[in-house]
Amino acid sequence: xxxxxxxxxxxxxxxxxxxxxxxxxxxxxxxxxxxxxxxxxxxxxxxxxxxxxxxxxxxxxxxxxxxxxxxxxxxxxxxxxxxxxxxxxxxxxxxxxxxxxxxxxxxxxxxx
Amino acid sequence: xxxxxxxxxxxxxxxxxxxxxxxxxxxxxxxxxxxxxxxxxxxxxxxxxxxxxxxxxxxxxxxxxxxxxxxxxxxxxxxxxxxxxxxxxxxxxxxxxxxxxxxxxxxxxxxxxxxx
Numbered sequence: 001x002x003x004x005x006x007x008x009x010x011x012x013x014x015x016x017x018x019x020x021x022x023x024x025x026x027x028x029x030x031x032x033x034x035x036x037x038x039x040x041x042x043x044x045x046x047x048x049x050x051x052x053x054x055x056x057x058x059x060x061x062x063x064x065x066x067x068x069x070x071x072x073x074x075x076x077x078x079x080x081x082x083x084x085x086x087x088x089x090x091x092x093x094x095x096x097x098x099x100x101x102x103x104x105x106x107x108x109x110x111x112x
Numbered sequence: 113x114x115x116x117x118x119x120x121x122x123x124x125x126x127x128x129x130x131x132x133x134x135x136x137x138x139x140x141x142x143x144x145x146x147x148x149x150x151x152x153x154x155x156x157x158x159x160x161x162x163x164x165x166x167x168x169x170x171x172x173x174x175x176x177x178x179x180x181x182x183x184x185x186x187x188x189x190x191x192x193x194x195x196x197x198x199x200x201x202x203x204x205x206x207x208x209x210x211x212x213x214x215x216x217x218x219x220x221x222x223x224x225x226x227x228x
Binding site: 004033035037042043044045046047050091095099100101102103104105 | 153154155157160168170200202204214215216217218219220221222224
């Protein structure tokens with residue numbers, strides 16, 4: 001069985017602060033894929049990143065960065081210098097064939 | 113139009129009504145999905161279609177009936193729903209699974225369904 005745990009339910013920060021979202025997963029597959037999605041108040045989930053289990057290199061995209069640590073089954077996401085537009089629910093997900101197993105999501109509120 | 117569109121955006125229906133949700137993708141994908149998002153619960157995968165064939169039915173009650181007439185369109189037919197079916201219903205699409213693993217899914221804005 002696959003499981004994704006996002007222990008942080010809500011995080012509130014002031015603009016320009018960094019915020020790190022935790023994601024811990026469980027799977028018996030040796031090959032698997034991890035994703036992060038953003039859901040702004042409009043409701044549409046926006047794809048952010050896809051990472052396979054063989055690629056442990058960290059990735060940076062603008063103010064976003066991801067830290068994949070297979071040894072601890074974690075795939076954490078950091079927003080640097082947060083902005084009000086970053087306010088959203090962020091979901092971590094794990095794939096098995098067609099099925100994406102989502103975590104419960106972390107609500108990030110960035111205050112001006 | 114671009115991306116994944118869903119209509120209607122909001123729907124209120126009684127328990128005896130029959131309605132349909134529509135999803136259309138303009139991305140050239142060949143797999144489509146229905147998800148249910150309820151308050152305080154993780155997203156739940158309901159159905160998966162790949163190349164217009166249903167490949168996953170995640171123990172969804174028969175009052176939800178999907179239809180995929182072609183790779184660009186996906187419907188969810190609703191009948192005799194219950195109040196607990198009130199939720200945000202999200203449609204997504206992706207390329208089919210490749211040797212390199214599953215592709216990312218692109219989501220529509222969802223239909224907010226309220227069953228009274």
